[in-house]
Amino acid sequence: MIELIKKLPKAELHLHIEGSLEPELMFRLAQKNDIQIPYKDIDDVRRAYNFTNLQTFLDIYYAGANVLITQQDFYDLTWAYILKCVEDNVIHTEIFFDPQTHTERGVEFATVINGIKSALADAKAEYGISSCIIMCFLRHLSQDAAFETLEAAMAFKDDIVGVGLDSSELGNPPSKFTEVFRQAKDAGFKVVAHAGEEADFSYIYEALDVLRSDRIDHGVQAIHSEALMQRLKEEQMPLTVCPNSNIELKVFESYQNHNIKTLLDYGLNVSVNSDDPAYFKGYINQNFINLVENLPLTEDDIVTLVKNSFRASFIDDDLKQAYLARVDLALQ
Ligand code: HPA
Numbered sequence: 478m479i480e481l482i483k484k485l486p487k488a489e490l491h492l493h494i495e496g497s498l499e500p501e502l503m504f505r506l507a508q509k510n511d512i513q514i515p516y517k518d519i520d521d522v523r524r525a526y527n528f529t530n531l532q533t534f535l536d537i538y539y540a541g542a543n544v545l546i547t548q549q550d551f552y553d554l555t556w557a558y559i560l561k562c563v564e565d566n567v568i569h570t571e572i573f574f575d576p577q578t579h580t581e582r583g584v585e586f587a588t589v590i591n592g593i594k595s596a597l598a599d600a601k602a603e604y605g606i607s608s609c610i611i612m613c614f615l616r617h618l619s620q621d622a623a624f625e626t627l628e629a630a631m632a633f634k635d636d637i638v639g640v641g642l643d644s645s646e647l648g649n650p651p652s653k654f655t656e657v658f659r660q661a662k663d664a665g666f667k668v669v670a671h672a673g674e675e676a677d678f679s680y681i682y683e684a685l686d687v688l689r690s691d692r693i694d695h696g697v698q699a700i701h702s703e704a705l706m707q708r709l710k711e712e713q714m715p716l717t718v719c720p721n722s723n724i725e726l727k728v729f730e731s732y733q734n735h736n737i738k739t740l741l742d743y744g745l746n747v748s749v750n751s752d753d754p755a756y757f758k759g760y761i762n763q764n765f766i767n768l769v770e771n772l773p774l775t776e777d778d779i780v781t782l783v784k785n786s787f788r789a790s791f792i793d794d795d796l797k798q799a800y801l802a803r804v805d806l807a808l809q
């Protein structure tokens with residue numbers, strides 16, 4: 478099973494680039510940029526990665542992102558993630574970035590996106606890895622702040638495929654951002670939103686009906702509504718599930734209790750993703766491995782999860798078919 482996981486080409490659809498900042502790079506950048514971080518060494522950092530819910534993680538994640546200052550920093554961050562993609566056989570990746578985490582500290586929008594973009598161009602040239610960029614609005618901030626971010630993004634419209642919604646979910650429902658998502662969708666951006674990670678399934682309905690979401694990030698709380706499950710199945714609405722994240726943030730008590738197999742058996746379009754791999758103990762293959770070691774997933778289930786990652790991606794249909802054929806080829 479583990480051999481199968483490793484040999485299958487995959488797409489990753491739910492990856493926060495700031496969440497791929499490994500402690501080693503965090504230390505190097507902190508030193509170079511003369512930024513204080515509250516850790517004395519790498520072991521100390523790893524000890525701090527002990528979360529009780531989403532917010533306890535976010536506090537540490539935003540503090541870590543403070544070390545990112547220059548375009549080269551964002552390049553190095555992205556390039557380090559690309560090397561993990563090579564290792565894990567990820568051939569297409571759709572990465573999130575949080576512009577407000579950086580612009581609030583005085584780092585220019587252009588600095589961030591140009592660093593990410595040039596690493597992704599090199600990933601294509603060097604390894605043939607395709608990618609796209611999704612910009613997330615921080616939901617703990619106001620809709621006005623999201624509008625400012627959307628305006629800044631318009632200068633990079635061709636570099637950004639979609640907009641998303643992340644950060645503190647509870648108390649910040651999708652409907653807080655109705656107008657800015659309407660404008661983004663009308664401007665031609667794809668729409669995704671974190672919904673039903675910690676908050677209840679009503680947030681998933683809002684993401685679908687109010688934001689006109691093309692995918693739901695996480696979405697695991699859908700399980701509590703039969704009507705919603707039926708709808709997600711009928712529409713084949715993708716859920717980008719992140720098992721390690723859900724365990725580390727205590728959304729489920731253990732891998733044995735994770736509902737991904739139930740969602741899959743129901744006929745939903747679920748995929749496996751790493752979310753914030755530097756913080757949640759592993760990249761995409763490790764997420765798959767943790768699942769197969771704890772749940773009765775079959776080889777066919779693994780293939781379905783992997784194919785779903787391509788089906789749910791924002792690439793054009795021809796490339797999608799080509800990638801699905803590569804999965805079949807790897808199975809021969
Ligand atoms: O899992 C997450 N949920 C919400 N916001 C986030 N920002 C990074 N990771 C996450």
Ligand SMILES: [Zn+2]
Nearest residue numbers: 493643694752
């Ligand atoms: Zn996420």
